[in-house]
Amino acid sequence: xxxxxxxxxxxxxxxxxxxxxxxxxxxxxxxxxxxxxxxxxxxxxxxxxxxxxxxxxxxxxxxxxxxxxxxxxxxxxxxxxxxxxxxxxxxxxxxxxxxxxxxxxxxxxxxxxxxxxxxxxxxxxxxxxxxxxxxxxxxxxxxxxxxxxxxxxxxxxxxxxxxxxxxxxxxxxxxxxxxxxxxxxxxxxxxxxxxxxxxxxxxxxxxxxxxxxxxxxxxxxxxxxxxxxxxxxxxxxxxxxxxxxxxxxxxxxxxxxxxxxxxxxxxxxxxxxxxxxxxxxxxxx
Amino acid sequence: xxxxxxxxxxxxxxxxxxxxxxxxxxxxxxxxxxxxxxxxxxxxxxxxxxxxxxxxxxxxxxxxxxxxxxxxxxxxxxxxxxxxxxxxxxxxxxxxxxxxxxxxxxxxxxxxxxxxxxxxxxxxxxxxxxxxxxxxxxxxxxxxxxxxxxxxxxxxxxxxxxxxxxxxxxxxxxxxxxxxxxxxxxxxxxxxxxxxxxxxxxxxxxxxxxxxxxxxxxxxxxxxxxxxxxxxxxxxxxxxxxxxxxxxxxxxxxxxxxxxxxxxxxxxxxxxxxxxxxxxxxxxx
Numbered sequence: 001x002x003x004x005x006x007x008x009x010x011x012x013x014x015x016x017x018x019x020x021x022x023x024x025x026x027x028x029x030x031x032x033x034x035x036x037x038x039x040x041x042x043x044x045x046x047x048x049x050x051x052x053x054x055x056x057x058x059x060x061x062x063x064x065x066x067x068x069x070x071x072x073x074x075x076x077x078x079x080x081x082x083x084x085x086x087x088x089x090x091x092x093x094x095x096x097x098x099x100x101x102x103x104x105x106x107x108x109x110x111x112x113x114x115x116x117x118x119x120x121x122x123x124x125x126x127x128x129x130x131x132x133x134x135x136x137x138x139x140x141x142x143x144x145x146x147x148x149x150x151x152x153x154x155x156x157x158x159x160x161x162x163x164x165x166x167x168x169x170x171x172x173x174x175x176x177x178x179x180x181x182x183x184x185x186x187x188x189x190x191x192x193x194x195x196x197x198x199x200x201x202x203x204x205x206x207x208x209x210x211x212x213x214x215x216x217x218x219x220x221x222x223x224x225x226x227x228x229x230x231x232x233x234x235x236x237x238x239x240x241x242x243x244x245x246x247x248x249x250x251x252x253x254x255x256x257x258x259x260x261x262x263x264x265x266x267x268x269x270x271x272x273x274x275x276x277x278x279x280x281x282x283x284x285x
Numbered sequence: 286x287x288x289x290x291x292x293x294x295x296x297x298x299x300x301x302x303x304x305x306x307x308x309x310x311x312x313x314x315x316x317x318x319x320x321x322x323x324x325x326x327x328x329x330x331x332x333x334x335x336x337x338x339x340x341x342x343x344x345x346x347x348x349x350x351x352x353x354x355x356x357x358x359x360x361x362x363x364x365x366x367x368x369x370x371x372x373x374x375x376x377x378x379x380x381x382x383x384x385x386x387x388x389x390x391x392x393x394x395x396x397x398x399x400x401x402x403x404x405x406x407x408x409x410x411x412x413x414x415x416x417x418x419x420x421x422x423x424x425x426x427x428x429x430x431x432x433x434x435x436x437x438x439x440x441x442x443x444x445x446x447x448x449x450x451x452x453x454x455x456x457x458x459x460x461x462x463x464x465x466x467x468x469x470x471x472x473x474x475x476x477x478x479x480x481x482x483x484x485x486x487x488x489x490x491x492x493x494x495x496x497x498x499x500x501x502x503x504x505x506x507x508x509x510x511x512x513x514x515x516x517x518x519x520x521x522x523x524x525x526x527x528x529x530x531x532x533x534x535x536x537x538x539x540x541x542x543x544x545x546x547x548x549x550x551x552x553x554x555x556x557x558x559x560x561x562x563x564x565x566x567x568x569x570x
Binding site: 156197 | 407456521523
């Protein structure tokens, strides 16, 4: 396990942590300003959301590269299933392919997939998981062609209805098993997986298919299902234990801090959030 | 699988469905009035919460029996772990034993255990699960002596921090495996388990260790982590599929409706809730 107490060069920022996606919240920085703030602090990886880089992927990718910050991923493919997905499958597939292109333009290696929830009019998980698999199989050849890796991210089971029919690392790896592509793997987020006693076994099984590792903390109590994630150290997830297992599986990539926190961290100055994030990463992760 | 469209004699009420536990909400009925309302409608099983029967377990048990309603369980043992548990282990064990006695006095066969969450000052699940196991081992001999069955109920992973370090049916059965007592089993609640693609396999594994089966529905979206459960048919849980698997495992007991719904069902007249519950059970379960 890497020692991050001295060297935090594996730390990355997911811009959600600075309140990217709520009107009037967070930094209000341009992507370039966010990249600069990372570069200044020695944060060498960054993950953007598509709305932030829309139409400017190439130039933002180049700018990051020029100041020594890697854009390590893009959030995210459109929902493939569930009540929040586009109505037509054609629109979903078009946007999915476009997200692959944007990822390539950014020079980012990984596009994250959040599957979307349970298909309207259906019950249980299986029909929706089958749809996810079918849509991934449609786009995977294009991702391979663009050399963009697709990372299936299981979300916490509380998002099962509307946001993700994929809720366990086991199910994500089961899908990967059926494709056996170097361009299909998983993203592991402690927020979504900390509770899963099967996680250590699944991480060992994952091996080199872990394409991303996301950290924050699970607050107890949690006040809001979407926007109450904790800064590392403020909650009860076994952050060191999970990173140990992730790295034992072979993962040597970035640890990406992704915190949705409308009432706490998104209310603070972004400079403060970044500084605290570095300190907490070194102490608690 | 039993046909409940004609015969709903396996339907039971958990009094939480009538808003038992929020001041000024729900029925405001005495336990006897609730029992009568069940008897009138052919609802032949009922589950109380301890606050409702405090000091009157014997007479309430007798009364239910006299009008043909079975008290099939008691909610619940005290939290054994986590931030909401009594501070001293002695207080936890005393109250746990007292809950066993109350169950016996009610002539109810089953006491449900909600484990409580992650032990303060610790991270991850394992230390807390070990504490649960230790405390259960302390009280199990007394439960056997009183002929009261203990049902470990895994809760949804969103309750992992504060309410339940036991979050999967697999973990619950792992604990049962280590005791091999006829008086230790599990309760399966669709609200807590609908998302789990491992559930069918675990139910088959459970066999005759399923001591209770709880139904409601998972709403999509869910507005509140605690008090926004849905009436059967209003959500996306595969209610028929889960009951099929529960009964295929050998379960022939009651299907207990337990709905925490502060903004919808607890606002309605209790007579209406009971009538709708019967109709929805016959249609969607």
